[in-house]
Amino acid sequence: IVLKEDPSLPEAVRIRLNNKSIELGDESKKGTRVKVYGRIHRLRAQKHATFLTLKDGYGFLQCVLPAGDLTKNYDALLFAQETALVLYGELKKLPAGATAPDGRELQVDYYKVLGHAPSDLDAITNKVSRDQDAWDAAMLDNRHLVLRGENASALMKLREFVELAFVDTYRELEFRKVSPPAMVQTQVEGGSTLFKYDYYGEEAYLTQSSQLYLETVLASMGQVYCIEKSFRAEKSLTRRHLSEYTHVEAELDFIEFSDLLDHLEEIISKVVDRVLNDETAAGYLKVLNPDFKKPEKFLRMKYEEAIEWLNKQDPPILNEEGNPHVFGDDIAEAAERRMTDIINRPILLTHFPVEIKAFYMKKDPNDLRVTESVDVLMPGVGEIVGGSMRMDDYDELIEAYKKNDISHEPYFWYTDQRKYGTSPHGGYGLGLERFLAWMANQHSVRTTCLYPRFMGRCKP
């Protein structure tokens, strides 16, 4: 049978599936005749009708094909998950007792298949393997198909919203957006994670952080921020390290350390509010993390107190060598996450020792062993933000390059900031993937970006 549209039917209006303003028909009233493009999300063939759940990236719609010409043809036999098609019909209220997205369904009178799909998708995306690593690898190899699923797409939509919520919040707070370069010749966070490449015969790097460039525009732009990619050659595989990640960074001029801490709490709270106050975004979050609650006030804790806290636990939470923590230890990922999970609220962890922090960080004038630095720790993930006040004294900065074995020449433009009207200032970087792993309760940052990059994976 070749399907034909009945010319006596009213002309169909093209709608997206999130359009809820269309009048619905019922037994007594005809509904609007519409035309919808999309792909099959779910398929259920019954004796009296075939039910398709159509998706178009905006919403879902139940479509009913009464058994007959519409179901007994070659195209209908080949229907599969992801078949692309356009369907025509009348939008109707659901019969009593039935459930479907938005309480409506399309009584289909005509359709055209636009792109067939093989029927193996279920097998790929629901592959059950007892081996977690094999399962993870299969999911990553098929990321381009996994992204079509309900969870992955909800997460990518939430991600878009969160990124825009940062933009909106920065605008509300009068920060200006700039776009620093990704190709650079200076390191920010240590040489061991630099991605080096050949830049027309010169050594160059993919940026680890836009911080130094943000600092250079404070004088002309006021408070500034950027949302750009950062790159780290992380040579270990963890739940929260990527080789390429989205870095939300901001820099604040003429501030004290406490202003930076207040700002961090404010921006995170405001972004969370924007998600929760938006029906659509809150809907995605509900799918992903139904128990999410806006955090209460952040706990402020000094590094030194954290060391004591770790040692006071029963049994004590040990350092990576299996010993009790001592002042000067890096608090490793596992210990940090355990602490955050037990305390179970956001923590502003401050005043890290000079030796374990980056060269540019300002020392605490009241305790020269430590820096005016902060990490924001979130339950389930641990560190999502790293920030600090910046060393604003010229001589001290020159000394810091030396101490850290960094040649000062490539940094001439950064050092100049300390010559031309230096100022007390500070800023931070927030990993968008980690923020989302916290909000959407994801085990790893690998599911919170479109196509994760980490050691051993650069495809698809």
Ligand code: 4AD
């Ligand atoms: O603590 P980090 O290294 O700080 C900086 O880069 C500062 N220069 C930022 C600034 O002050 N403007 O990184 C900041 C944040 C971390 O807290 C984490 O959320 C994220 O960036 N991050 C990573 N996310 C995913 N994969 C990685 N390999 C990451 N490394 C850092």
